[in-house]
Amino acid sequence: MKIPSNLTLEQQFKLKVYQDQVKSMSKQEAQECLLEVLRQMMVKDNLVKQLLKNA
Numbered sequence: 001m002k003i004p005s006n007l008t009l010e011q012q013f014k015l016k017v018y019q020d021q022v023k024s025m026s027k028q029e030a031q032e033c034l035l036e037v038l039r040q041m042m043v044k045d046n047l048v049k050q051l052l053k054n055a
Helices: 009-023 027-054
Strands: none
């Protein structure tokens, strides 16, 4: 199964919005935001693994 690595137009737009928001953050705020995004990605990974395990 080939997994697409390109972003959709909507994802590209969201990424640009986040990029603009991060530019106006302090270093501390950006680090906190990064850690929260990483935490959410880990939660998502765990959810996907659990769903696949139960499928």
